[in-house]
Amino acid sequence: MSTTTQKSGEAKLNSYRSGPDDRGFFGLFGGRFVAETLMPLILDLERAYTAAKADPTFQAEIDHLNLHYAGRPSPLYYADRMTKELGGAKIYFKRDELNHTGSHKINNCLGQILLAMRMGKTRIIAETGAGQHGVAVATVCAKYGLPCEIYMGAVDIERQAPNVARMKLLGAKLNSVTSGAGTLKDAMNEALRDWVTNVKDTYYLIGTAAGPHPYPAMVRDFQSIIGKEAREQMLAAEGRLPDTVVACIGGGSNAIGLFHPFLDDAGVAIYGVEAGGHGLDVENGHAASMTGGTPGVLHGNRTYLLQNSDGQILEGHSISAGLDYPGVGPEHAWLKNNGRVTYVAITDREALEALQFCTRMEGIIPALEPSHALAQVMKLAPTLPKDNLLVMNLCGRGDKDLFTVAKALGMKI
Amino acid sequence: MTHATRIDARFAQLKKEQRPALVTFVSAGDPDLETSEKILAGLPAAGADIIELGMPFSDPMADGPAIQASSLRALKAGHNMTKTLAMVRRFRERDQTTPIVLMGYYNPIYVYGNARFLADAKAAGVDGLIVVDVPPEADEELCLPAVDAGLNFIRLATPTTDDKRLPAVLKNTSGFVYYVSITGITGAAAPVVDDVHAQVKRIKGQTPLPVVVGFGVRSGPQAKAISRGADGVVVGSAIVAVIEKSLGSKGEATPETVSGVLALVNELGAALRSA
Numbered sequence: 001m002s003t004t005t006q007k008s009g010e011a012k013l014n015s016y017r018s019g020p021d022d023r024g025f026f027g028l029f030g031g032r033f034v035a036e037t038l039m040p041l042i043l044d045l046e047r048a049y050t051a052a053k054a055d056p057t058f059q060a061e062i063d064h065l066n067l068h069y070a071g072r073p074s075p076l077y078y079a080d081r082m083t084k085e086l087g088g089a090k091i092y093f094k095r096d097e098l099n100h101t102g103s104h105k106i107n108n109c110l111g112q113i114l115l116a117m118r119m120g121k122t123r124i125i126a127e128t129g130a131g132q133h134g135v136a137v138a139t140v141c142a143k144y145g146l147p148c149e150i151y152m153g154a155v156d157i158e159r160q161a162p163n164v165a166r167m168k169l170l171g172a173k174l175n176s177v178t179s180g181a182g183t184l185k186d187a188m189n190e191a192l193r194d195w196v197t198n199v200k201d202t203y204y205l206i207g208t209a210a211g212p213h214p215y216p217a218m219v220r221d222f223q224s225i226i227g228k229e230a231r232e233q234m235l236a237a238e239g240r241l242p243d244t245v246v247a248c249i250g251g252g253s254n255a256i257g258l259f260h261p262f263l264d265d266a267g268v269a270i271y272g273v274e275a276g277g278h279g280l281d282v283e284n285g286h287a288a289s290m291t292g293g294t295p296g297v298l299h300g301n302r303t304y305l306l307q308n309s310d311g312q313i314l315e316g317h318s319i320s321a322g323l324d325y326p327g328v329g330p331e332h333a334w335l336k337n338n339g340r341v342t343y344v345a346i347t348d349r350e351a352l353e354a355l356q357f358c359t360r361m362e363g364i365i366p367a368l369e370p371s372h373a374l375a376q377v378m379k380l381a382p383t384l385p386k387d388n389l390l391v392m393n394l395c396g397r398g399d400k401d402l403f404t405v406a407k408a409l410g411m412k413i
Numbered sequence: 414m415t416h417a418t419r420i421d422a423r424f425a426q427l428k429k430e431q432r433p434a435l436v437t438f439v440s441a442g443d444p445d446l447e448t449s450e451k452i453l454a455g456l457p458a459a460g461a462d463i464i465e466l467g468m469p470f471s472d473p474m475a476d477g478p479a480i481q482a483s484s485l486r487a488l489k490a491g492h493n494m495t496k497t498l499a500m501v502r503r504f505r506e507r508d509q510t511t512p513i514v515l516m517g518y519y520n521p522i523y524v525y526g527n528a529r530f531l532a533d534a535k536a537a538g539v540d541g542l543i544v545v546d547v548p549p550e551a552d553e554e555l556c557l558p559a560v561d562a563g564l565n566f567i568r569l570a571t572p573t574t575d576d577k578r579l580p581a582v583l584k585n586t587s588g589f590v591y592y593v594s595i596t597g598i599t600g601a602a603a604p605v606v607d608d609v610h611a612q613v614k615r616i617k618g619q620t621p622l623p624v625v626v627g628f629g630v631r632s633g634p635q636a637k638a639i640s641r642g643a644d645g646v647v648v649g650s651a652i653v654a655v656i657e658k659s660l661g662s663k664g665e666a667t668p669e670t671v672s673g674v675l676a677l678v679n680e681l682g683a684a685l686r687s688a
Contacts, residue, residue: 023550033519033546035475037571037596040578179481185472192474197597199573297519297546298472310493311524312471 016263016340019331024213024301027337030330032212034300037196042300046214048119053221058114065110066225069143070100072107074226076233076391081361089244089384091377092237093394094230094258097366103396104226104254105136105207111222113140116203123198124148126205127191129156129184129250130322130369131163132396133207138172148172151190154182156321162400181315184325188299208251209329212300216329223257230391231261238389244380246271247393248373249343250287250323252332254395263340272332273376275318276345287316287324288345290336298326303333319348319404320368322396350375352408355398367396368404419512419540420565420588423462424623424644434645435460435636435682436625438516439674440467440483441500442492443656448666449487452656452674453504457511459675460682465543465647468497468517475545477600483653486664494525498537505538514541514567514588519555527555531562541565541588549581556585569593570616572608579619589623589644590616594630600650603629606638613643633684640685648681 019026032042052058066072075095083091096104116124124146128134134150141148150167154176157164167174180186195204209219227245234242245262247255249272262268277286286292289304296305298313306314306326318324335341346354351368354375359365366374370393377392384390398405406413427434437456442449456464469487473480501513515534522530522544534542542564547555549568556566565588573596574582583590592613594604604626613624626639627647636646655677659669 032548032550034548035545035571036548036569036582037475037573037593039548039550040573040575179478180471189472189474193477193598196475197601199596294524297523299474300546302523305520307520307524309524311521312469312488312493313520 013338016335017260019334020213020217024217026331026334028295029303029333030213030216030301032300033297033302034212035196037199041199042212044119049115049214049218052115052118061114062111070106070110071098072225073229073233074098076230076237078237079362082358083381085361086378086381088381088386089388089390090386091381092234092242092389092391093364094226094391096226096254096393096395097370097397101132101136101139102399103132103136103367104223104257104393105133106139107225107257108207108219108222108253109136109140109205112205112218113144113146116205117144119203121201121203122146123202124205125151125191125194125202126207127151127184127187128207129153129187129325130320131156131160131167131400132322134172135163135166135170137205137207138167138170141172142170149175149194151175151177151187151194153184153187154178156183156187159404160321160400161403183315185313185315192299207253208325209253209256209331210251210299210301210303210327216301216331219253220256220260220331223253224260226254226257226393227259227261230258234389234391240389241265241268242389242391243267244269244271244384244388244390246273246373246377246380246390248273248323248369248395249328249332250275250325250369251327252329254393256329256331258391258393259341270341271376271380272341272343273372274343274345275320275323275372276347277317277319279347280345284314285317286345287318287326289326289328290332290343291345295333301330303327303330304336319351319408320372322367322369323372344376346372346375352405354378355405364394365398366394367398368401369396370394418563418565418588419510420463420514423510423512424589427462427644433640433643433685434462434625435678435685436463436465436627436645436647437461437652437678438465438467438647438649439652439656440469440480440487441497442469442487442490443483443653444486444660444664444666444670445490446492446496446500448670450500450503451671453500454507455671455675456678457508459678461511461678462645463512463514465514465516465649466497466501468494468515468521470518470521473518475598477598477650479600479650479654479657482657494521498533501539502537512540513538514543515539516543517545519544519546522555527558531559531564535562535564539564541567543567543569543591545569549584552585560585560587567591572596572612576615579616583620586622589625590620591647592616592624592626592643593628594626594639595628597628599628601629603635604639609639610642633680636681637684637687646685652677
């Protein structure tokens, strides 16, 4: 990028990659809105993470695990049939569904478990929605022999049976959450209640790029391997950067991981895809916090939320259990407001169609979460020229969703 | 310097009477607006020295099952911030001296609008605020404007607030300091009395403000034991549990709802007054 003509003007940011500030804010969003009991812990965590980042052995450990345990780098795959069928942009999938445990979640869990052990913590807790994060946490806890408790909404436990079985097999204690609507936000409330009670020995391994500072920045850093690899792989394959990148957004960890290394490349158009559920016009019928919500404060950060006019949090809806969180990572909220990233919503129906299309065209069954990103690609690609290089993060595999998909399509399993 | 508030006046009076304050918590609008107003109106005569009125929130992260349930009952009955402020306004028409502290989470305030909320709360007759998830690091956001508006901003100190951090917590606190006696959620394990005494002493060594103790206090004798060395005790979960127990099969208030709450407050007040 040419910097010779660009002055650091008042309105123009020098970089989209320098946040958060030292108090954890991305502009208006982010921060540390937690109860006093947790505040000293959050500050401890920030100190520990800052020290780890500066220690080359920490990054070396992560690199080693990524290569030998998680199976990175994940391939950048040219989806040729889909490209021809859609007749526009040249479509590449970043294959993070091929990682160990079947999604991008392992990237973050490996980083955080190493940090937890550095901090001398002996018990790990986590929340999970679709169960992908729960499985990844249970996996790293099994690997390092740490006791692990996962909070999961009762409704999600029912619709994500395969992941529930995997977590149990891995030795995690699964706590069914019945408070509220029994979904991801309630699981996060319960995990916070556990943490506030067991402050001395417990590490809270948050699964998305949200929550109080330093979680959003830390999870982003661990997930940025996705974008760094995609960048190098695209340069190797095509000799230049992509023109378009696309990812789905619940809390937004896979998306910020892909986006962050490209934020300062002005030529790269970036799309974040939220869960439009039954449609944005259906009250409480979607999980699109940014395209259908308003700013507020929940779970330790200020961000866009699904909420009513009294500031009460709505449950939201998505066919994808991994996307129906009423908030979103604060860095996305900031990138929406400054216009660097375009955020759109895709409905349940569109995601289901995309899932089937991808399965038949490429022989890859994507999870319902990246099926939202795929649906956006199906809209976008035909409008773009054939030399437009597009990368979509295929962040999870669809095995866990077979029951949900079969039910929605009227198939019998 | 802040102006003396009803909270300051109440603690000055209690000091003369040489007894600790009974601070009672109920969620506004629980189980319905009419019953909740009756409870609120009856609390001072039953022995409540300071009233904490919960602003219901859908996601009360620091609260245990009893207060979560009370918050959700109120919301289900159609409660909102406007109704909470109206309750305080009507209470003030009859009672000019009992301090009211609004307690809750930041989001309903933020969405109402911080400046508008502070002005409306002050005008309604609110004396202080406890906002669980706004730490001292964010003082300029709500705490300092609240103090400017003439409201006390009451901060929680916890067992994890070490000596290094305590000055930051106390810095802009006014009215009183709320010592959270356990690491945990409201209504959970009972605090260890000796630990509480030591912690209260530690905090009082660093501030002239009254220190009240809450979280896990549920009976008269326990309140009495906890209150030694402190300036007051907060009881919340035990009170809202009485509301929950009193409800009819469809969750509706019964004659026992108001009388049950006031009987417990009476008992707590008597225990704290006893020698």
